[in-house]
Amino acid sequence: MKATQNPLPETDGDLAKMRKVMEESADVCRAIASGEVDAFVVGDDNSRRVLLLATAYQRYRQLVERMAQGAVTVTGQGNILYANQKFADMLGIPLAQLYTAPLEAYVGMGDRAQLSSFLIMSARNSQIELALSRRDGTTLPVRLALATYSDGYATLLATDLRPMQWPSLTVDALDSIRDSLEKLNQGAISKDAAARAALDRISEEINGLARMIDEMLDVGGRAGRA
Amino acid sequence: MTTANERWDLRLYTAGQSPKSLAALSNLKRICDEHLAGRYSIEVIDLMKNPRLAKDDEIVAIPTLVRKLPAPLRKVIGDLSNEERALVGLQLRPHK
Numbered sequence: 001m002k003a004t005q006n007p008l009p010e011t012d013g014d015l016a017k018m019r020k021v022m023e024e025s026a027d028v029c030r031a032i033a034s035g036e037v038d039a040f041v042v043g044d045d046n047s048r049r050v051l052l053l054a055t056a057y058q059r060y061r062q063l064v065e066r067m068a069q070g071a072v073t074v075t076g077q078g079n080i081l082y083a084n085q086k087f088a089d090m091l092g093i094p095l096a097q098l099y100t101a102p103l104e105a106y107v108g109m110g111d112r113a114q115l116s117s118f119l120i121m122s123a124r125n126s127q128i129e130l131a132l133s134r135r136d137g138t139t140l141p142v143r144l145a146l147a148t149y150s151d152g153y154a155t156l157l158a159t160d161l162r163p164m165q166w167p168s169l170t171v172d173a174l175d176s177i178r179d180s181l182e183k184l185n186q187g188a189i190s191k192d193a194a195a196r197a198a199l200d201r202i203s204e205e206i207n208g209l210a211r212m213i214d215e216m217l218d219v220g221g222r223a224g225r226a
Numbered sequence: 227m228t229t230a231n232e233r234w235d236l237r238l239y240t241a242g243q244s245p246k247s248l249a250a251l252s253n254l255k256r257i258c259d260e261h262l263a264g265r266y267s268i269e270v271i272d273l274m275k276n277p278r279l280a281k282d283d284e285i286v287a288i289p290t291l292v293r294k295l296p297a298p299l300r301k302v303i304g305d306l307s308n309e310e311r312a313l314v315g316l317q318l319r320p321h322k
Contacts, residue, residue: 027303028287036304039241039288041273041280048277050241050288061245081252082245099243100252 070158071147074103078119087158090142092135108133118144119154129161234258234266235295241288242274246305250289253306261318291316 031037038053061082064071070087074080080098088095091106103119104112111130118128126146131139141161148155238254240247251270258266273280273288283292283301293300293316302315313319 024301024303027301031287031304034304034308036246036307037287037289038244038246039273041277041285041288043277045278045281048280050273050277050280052241052244075252075256077256079252079256081248082243099248100255 067157070142070160071155072098072103072158073153073155074119076152078103078116081153090134090140090158090160091132106133107131108139115144132158232265232296234262234293235269236266237269237271237283237292237294239271239273239280239283239285239288239290239292242272244288247289249305249307250291253309253312254291257306257309257312257316257318261313293317 028037040051040053041048042051043049064084067084067086070090071082071084072080072087073082080101080103083095083098085095088098091098093106098106104115107115108131114128114130127143129141129143131141134140142158143161144156144158146154147157236254236258238251240251251268254268258268271279273285280286283290283299287303289303289305291302291306291312293302300316302312304311306312310319314321
């Protein structure tokens with residue numbers, strides 16, 4: 001008869017090892033049942049890999065990563081549990097440095113009391129405006145709005161309050177296109193009637209866009225002055 | 227349970243920035259600052275980057291915390307959100 005590969009434990013040492021394995025297995029089961037783990041190591045020595053549990057939260061995280069606003073989740077103690085790349089960009093700090101750091105470390109001294117109150121009262125107050133302290137020593141005015149609050153964790157959305165920069169860039173780009181069209185009009189293409197008509201239509205559309213942006217800037221300016 | 231000058235070496239196995247991994251790191255820092263201030267070190271091992279390292283401490287579920295020092299080696303599985311369980315697991319508090 002062939003000898004068994006897993007003989008029964010014979011010594012106290014064997015029993016102690018078995019007890020440890022059993023306790024650890026029970027602990028893994030408990031952690032899974034209570035939702036305290038979200039990944040597992042699968043495979044053997046040659047093909048070991050990590051299997052992440054697919055949850056709705058992961059899809060939510062993907063959405064947050066693509067947002068144009070900064071997003072940051074803080075614990076009840078005010079430490080950063082999670083932040084998206086946009087929030088790290090706002091601070092000019094590598095994302096990995098933000099994890100577990102106190103959020104107030106990235107807020108101007110004068111605004112820290114306001115932030116602290118906001119986090120404590122976050123169930124009732126919806127938003128505050130304050131200045132973030134950037135790594136380069138500058139500050140960034142933002143509006144912090146409470147997005148969700150559950151299990152003691154608050155997720156805040158940070159909106160950059162600086163005046164929009166894109167309209168002036170767009171106007172510059174349109175001016176550049178207009179110059180190019182003018183040069184084309186004066187060149188060889190000016191002899192082709194169909195090409196000239198097409199260029200005229202494009203010019204009209206560009207001028208219309210420029211007027212629209214001018215009006216938007218004017219409205220923005222008036223709103224800012226009001 | 228622990229002597230005043232005893233050095234604590236802890237190793238936290240994580241899966242990148244998974245929610246439970248980030249929660250475990252945050253909870254661990256809070257627990258250490260409260261109970262082991264100035265005499266602990268935390269090594270974070272991201273198994274998403276190198277899954278083979280799971281073999282060293284026979285890691286099955288993530289996050290898992292391993293107490294390397296003081297001996298004996300201890301493991302606490304989960305995000306450490308249950309502080310009482312984490313303290314008992316690390317032997318910072320006696321089992322009731």
